[in-house]
Amino acid sequence: MKAEKEPIIALLTDFGTEDGYVGALKGRLLSLVPFARLVDVSHRIPPFNVRAGAFCLANAFPYFPAHSIFLVVVDPGVGTNRRGLVLKAGQWWFVGPDNGVFTLVWKDYPGTAFRIREERLAGPVSATFHGRDVFAPLAAKIALGQAEPFLEPTHPPESFWTDPRPLTESSWQVEVLHIDRFGNVIFNLHRSQWEAWGSPQPLKLEVGALLVQGPLATFGQVAEGQCLLNWDSSGYLQLACNRASAAQKLNLKPGQKLKLKQ
Amino acid sequence: MKAEKEPIIALLTDFGTEDGYVGALKGRLLSLVPFARLVDVSHRIPPFNVRAGAFCLANAFPYFPAHSIFLVVVDPGVGTNRRGLVLKAGQWWFVGPDNGVFTLVWKDYPGTAFRIREERLAGPVSATFHGRDVFAPLAAKIALGQAEPFLEPTHPPESFWTDPRPLTESSWQVEVLHIDRFGNVIFNLHRSQWEAWGSPQPLKLEVGALLVQGPLATFGQVAEGQCLLNWDSSGYLQLACNRASAAQKLNLKPGQKLKLKQ
Amino acid sequence: MKAEKEPIIALLTDFGTEDGYVGALKGRLLSLVPFARLVDVSHRIPPFNVRAGAFCLANAFPYFPAHSIFLVVVDPGVGTNRRGLVLKAGQWWFVGPDNGVFTLVWKDYPGTAFRIREERLAGPVSATFHGRDVFAPLAAKIALGQAEPFLEPTHPPESFWTDPRPLTESSWQVEVLHIDRFGNVIFNLHRSQWEAWGSPQPLKLEVGALLVQGPLATFGQVAEGQCLLNWDSSGYLQLACNRASAAQKLNLKPGQKLKLKQ
Numbered sequence: 001m002k003a004e005k006e007p008i009i010a011l012l013t014d015f016g017t018e019d020g021y022v023g024a025l026k027g028r029l030l031s032l033v034p035f036a037r038l039v040d041v042s043h044r045i046p047p048f049n050v051r052a053g054a055f056c057l058a059n060a061f062p063y064f065p066a067h068s069i070f071l072v073v074v075d076p077g078v079g080t081n082r083r084g085l086v087l088k089a090g091q092w093w094f095v096g097p098d099n100g101v102f103t104l105v106w107k108d109y110p111g112t113a114f115r116i117r118e119e120r121l122a123g124p125v126s127a128t129f130h131g132r133d134v135f136a137p138l139a140a141k142i143a144l145g146q147a148e149p150f151l152e153p154t155h156p157p158e159s160f161w162t163d164p165r166p167l168t169e170s171s172w173q174v175e176v177l178h179i180d181r182f183g184n185v186i187f188n189l190h191r192s193q194w195e196a197w198g199s200p201q202p203l204k205l206e207v208g209a210l211l212v213q214g215p216l217a218t219f220g221q222v223a224e225g226q227c228l229l230n231w232d233s234s235g236y237l238q239l240a241c242n243r244a245s246a247a248q249k250l251n252l253k254p255g256q257k258l259k260l261k262q
Numbered sequence: 263m264k265a266e267k268e269p270i271i272a273l274l275t276d277f278g279t280e281d282g283y284v285g286a287l288k289g290r291l292l293s294l295v296p297f298a299r300l301v302d303v304s305h306r307i308p309p310f311n312v313r314a315g316a317f318c319l320a321n322a323f324p325y326f327p328a329h330s331i332f333l334v335v336v337d338p339g340v341g342t343n344r345r346g347l348v349l350k351a352g353q354w355w356f357v358g359p360d361n362g363v364f365t366l367v368w369k370d371y372p373g374t375a376f377r378i379r380e381e382r383l384a385g386p387v388s389a390t391f392h393g394r395d396v397f398a399p400l401a402a403k404i405a406l407g408q409a410e411p412f413l414e415p416t417h418p419p420e421s422f423w424t425d426p427r428p429l430t431e432s433s434w435q436v437e438v439l440h441i442d443r444f445g446n447v448i449f450n451l452h453r454s455q456w457e458a459w460g461s462p463q464p465l466k467l468e469v470g471a472l473l474v475q476g477p478l479a480t481f482g483q484v485a486e487g488q489c490l491l492n493w494d495s496s497g498y499l500q501l502a503c504n505r506a507s508a509a510q511k512l513n514l515k516p517g518q519k520l521k522l523k524q
Numbered sequence: 525m526k527a528e529k530e531p532i533i534a535l536l537t538d539f540g541t542e543d544g545y546v547g548a549l550k551g552r553l554l555s556l557v558p559f560a561r562l563v564d565v566s567h568r569i570p571p572f573n574v575r576a577g578a579f580c581l582a583n584a585f586p587y588f589p590a591h592s593i594f595l596v597v598v599d600p601g602v603g604t605n606r607r608g609l610v611l612k613a614g615q616w617w618f619v620g621p622d623n624g625v626f627t628l629v630w631k632d633y634p635g636t637a638f639r640i641r642e643e644r645l646a647g648p649v650s651a652t653f654h655g656r657d658v659f660a661p662l663a664a665k666i667a668l669g670q671a672e673p674f675l676e677p678t679h680p681p682e683s684f685w686t687d688p689r690p691l692t693e694s695s696w697q698v699e700v701l702h703i704d705r706f707g708n709v710i711f712n713l714h715r716s717q718w719e720a721w722g723s724p725q726p727l728k729l730e731v732g733a734l735l736v737q738g739p740l741a742t743f744g745q746v747a748e749g750q751c752l753l754n755w756d757s758s759g760y761l762q763l764a765c766n767r768a769s770a771a772q773k774l775n776l777k778p779g780q781k782l783k784l785k786q
Contacts, residue, residue: 008554010547010550010551012547016306016443017279017302017304017305017306017541018304018306018307018308018314018318018443019304019317019318019321019442019443020303020304020317020318020319020320020321020322020495020496021321021322021495022302022303022304022322023272023274023301023303023304023318023321023322023323023325024321024322024325024495025325026272026301026303026322026325026326027272027301027322027323027324027325027326027327027330028325030270030299030301030326030327030330031325031326031327034327037554038301039547039550039551039554039562040302040541040546040564041544041546041547041550042541042542042543042544042546042547043541044540044541044542045542046542052542055543055544056542056543056544056547057544058544059543059544059545059547059548060544060546060547060548060550060551061547061551062551063547063548063549063550063551063552063555063656064550064551064554064555065551065554065555065558068551068554080482126495127479127480128480128481128495129495132325132495180543181540181542181543217603217651218603218651218652219652220603220604233545233548233650233652233653233656234544278568278705279564279566279567279568280566280568280569280570280576280580280705281566281579281580281583281704281705282565282566282579282580282581282582282583282584282757282758283583283584283757284564284565284566284584285534285536285563285565285566285580285583285584285585285587286583286584286587286757287587288534288563288565288584288587288588289534289563289584289585289586289587289588289589289592290587292532292561292563292588292589292592293587293588293589296589300563302564342744388757389741389742390742390743390757391757394587394757
């Protein structure tokens with residue numbers, strides 16, 4: 001743990017940008033680490049939507065430089081006794097609540113998890129704004145190479161991940177993990193897993209009486225309104241419709257289980 | 263007035279982010295102060311909503327480092343003869359129109375107010391974009407330590423603040439200052455004033471036949487849909503409902519006066 | 525082509541800010557150019573709206589410092605064989621797809637156009653995310669002064685611009701180029717062209733039986749709901765209504781041709 005000259009602190013929250021909360025975070029970070037380079041990833045995660053936060057983070061973090069610090073505040077449980085976490089995973093740091101928002105980070109880069117010893121932080125901690133009063137100060141400590149006294153090794157972070165369940169040699173049960181804002185339906189199958197299976201092709205997803213095929217390279221390969229399977233930009237299996245909401249069209253919701261076959 | 267090495271200029275506007283207006287501001291600032299560190303506080307203040315701008319600013323500015331410069335452009339009066347202002351308040355600088363947007367800054371940090379001598383600025387001033395043509399250049403001058411020739415001491419900024427009015431020893435008339443985008447209703451009573459009164463508890467707010475109680479620490483202390491009093495993240499008395507709009511539910515509007523009692 | 529110490533890379537996309545796509549862009553840029561100064565111009569261009577992107581860019585780029593690099597990703601044709609472009613125009617660099625988004629840059633600052641030799645870029649190029657895999661790496665190469673091997677001189681960029689057509693000595697046919705999000709209607713007449721005509725005044729625009737007059741300095745010069753002609757903040761002729769949508773009120777659409785007369 002050593003300090004970077006101009007540490008990158010990337011911000012991902014569900015605060016929206018109409019209020020001063022993002023400003024309060026940034027002000028506090030700059031007060032504690034005057035040479036921090038703050039990078040907005042998103043402040044428009046749908047409120048309290050931990051999975052949307054997890055997928056947004058998964059789309060972005062792999063492209064950041066080593067030692068970047070991700071301050072992630074999508075925190076429906078603020079004020080309850082959910083843990084505050086710091087993860088050292090891959091070549092990056094992550095700070096935020098332990099509610100599943102780090103699921104996709106940890107799946108690909110299991111590393112070291114630390115509980116935050118909040119009681120050692122100076123200053124008052126508001127019941128409702130841990131982003132400003134706990135997570136931002138911790139991110140600052142990491143940036144300054146001074147976090148160790150505030151961290152205690154702990155068990156791995158919470159995860160909403162489940163692996164696809166093999167049904168036969170060439171069929172699997174997959175689960176809807178998330179619906180994105182375009183109505184794309186994202187499943188618990190990563191391209192790397194599919195490649196480990198030998199890249200079976202074509203894949204067919206049973207949605208009621210419908211069979212949706214793929215994986216295809218671009219939406220343009222099907223007619224407008226038609227559905228297809230492809231890999232989303234993080235490599236997860238996605239059911240999408242060309243210029244339409246797949247989730248609405250096919251009435252799908254997170255948690256539903258479907259059959260995928262070769 | 264001396265220049266910082268990498269001055270922080272924090273931006274707060276009602277421009278939205280769909281157009282190039284924010285970009286024009288940033289471009290001009292970076293042209294004038296190549297080493298400025300621009301920080302987005304918000305560009306999504308509801309158009310022309312001076313009070314929303316004031317509360318957003320109040321949430322953010324106290325956390326910023328000393329010498330930070332706040333460029334605040336929520337300016338329904340652009341093109342009229344409202345004054346352009348620079349404030350040195352607390353350890354920060356503020357630049358923007360004199361329309362009440364600095365009310366909450368000045369209440370807590372009364373300092374020195376300056377009128378902007380626009381006639382001394384070089385370059386054309388558009389009738390509709392003082393943010394780019396007056397306020398940004400002034401913020402740049404402050405950042406460079408060169409603002410003095412453009413400033414003239416003036417009377418304090420406009421304010422929409424009124425103190426709560428004592429009715430008896432243990433009751434006060436309070437006024438709705440602002441409804442935020444969640445429908446939370448914010449009153450003209452700051453926690454510090456309440457503490458000066460001896461922290462009377464519980465507080466009860468009369469809304470028609472209803473008595474709303476508090477101050478409570480978190481929304482979770484009442485059932486879903488129920489209302490409570492608490493302190494907002496800047497310390498103002500707030501009437502909120504757990505997962506509902508208090509303003510809609512109780513039909514409240516800015517300017518309304520209510521009775522608060524112990 | 526030489527490297528700046530802390531090059532400015534300004535970002536303009538239609539990605540929205542709910543997902544991680546902007547974060548992926550920024551992460552990649554910072555990985556390639558650790559000292560880049562990233563500036564958000566807009567990420568909320570209406571999806572695939574090339575003209576909205578062009579006008580947003582036109583509002584912003586002229587105010588940026590020399591050598592700033594604009595990374596513009598409004599790219600309905602990603603995955604087709606539309607060209608990737610780099611422009612050196614005026615004192616700035618522009619990187620993005622050749623689909624008309626640089627129309628207004630090129631009109632005022634015709635410079636040098638280069639095709640991007642994508643085949644020379646290292647690393648996989650996703651079919652759907654050229655912003656991250658082609659345009660961001662090119663912007664980084666420019667920032668580092670290493671772009672030359674990836675560029676090949678080419679013909680000028682696509683343009684949606686047409687000049688106003690003279691009908692008589694004192695009347696012209698003008699065309700609706702764009703409707704902005706407020707319903708303002710923007711025409712293919714720039715103030716500089718009008719000045720070259722000798723600044724004829726007043727201008728009257730025939731919209732069916734209605735004559736709209738201008739150019740006026742501010743909206744406030746007409747009653748609420750009334751329409752006027754003025755110059756938008758980039759200097760294009762604009763038909764606007766005071767606190768109303770001119771496009772809706774007068775039923776105008778891009779591509780429509782109208783008569784303007786003195």
